[in-house]
Amino acid sequence: MAKIKNSANGTKKETILEEAARLFYEKGFSATSMRDLAEQLGVEAASLYNHIHSKSEILKGICFRVAEAFMTRMEQVEMNNETALKKIEGLIRFHVQQMIHEYEYVHVSDGEWKHLAEPYLTEYQAQRRSYRKRFAALIEEGIRENQVKDIDPPTAVLIMLHAVGGIESWHRSKRKITAEQLEENMVTILVQGLCRNDQIK
């Protein structure tokens, strides 16, 4: 029987997460068994357990990898010296890119995090809340800077985050615009939708 291959960044655990994200995306977390995963990897279930102890541990790996990527980007964005509107644009571009290139990870973490075991469930929810609050704070900053319309910041955040979720349909669509065009369309509609009319260049 084959061995688990090392992933591009060199770890077997990474290979397992990648394959698991694909399976969870296709079948759902609940309907996927460790046996399914072993089969997909072409190894014995016992060999899988040398690297990972449970399905729940895999889900934790996927969810926190995604959360960490977004939190890291949020920190970078908050620290740069651009206007609030540019910061918001940067975040939207990052969301779009993650939805395009890390789609299975993002989709699984967004849809399946409720299956996380404690204490990870609580920690993950706290990170989600924190991320949304910081996003809303950037929108508030934009309103104070007279760049962004006088809208409700949490509502704007939910519009932004759900709108990029629509990239799910893009993945399934046959007649596709390019990833770059998709990103530009998203920015055009969403960032200019936020922007005060007298601020559009």
Next chain:
Amino acid sequence: MAKIKNSANGTKKETILEEAARLFYEKGFSATSMRDLAEQLGVEAASLYNHIHSKSEILKGICFRVAEAFMTRMEQVEMNNETALKKIEGLIRFHVQQMIHEYEYVHVSDGEWKHLAEPYLTEYQAQRRSYRKRFAALIEEGIRENQVKDIDPPTAVLIMLHAVGGIESWHRSKRKITAEQLEENMVTILVQGLCRNDQIK
């Protein structure tokens, strides 16, 4: 044992659909049994079967009720004499209102339609596709009328439809803005996001 009550519009079937939409929303279609539904209605399962033959028939009722509401509104919007941008605004307002006031129906039909039995599955998918195409055609009309930015219409449709899906978080949010404020915020961001900058009044 109690009898199934007539709904506001007078039918027992309507009462069953309403209660089922609530249950499917809370537990998911697959996890809800006819027994759960009978219990919720406070009647014997046998009495339920006098009015409805299967869970699948209930789902069909829910999905096509929602589809019909949107298709009817689409027809009204297409026939009125307003500009394309006003038509788009009308549709977005309708989506927001449906997401606020008919939330369980919309959520269940959006999330569970894959469980429809044939030929309803095929018919429902055809209606969804048709609705999105007609929505995209209105955006194209707006581009031709020089009101809407030169964006990809199907991408704009997916942004709009997913953005209003964000109202799910609004329902669960503790610190809520009013339904009217939510609608105005959605229109401000989404319609002005589409609108050409030289067209904003």
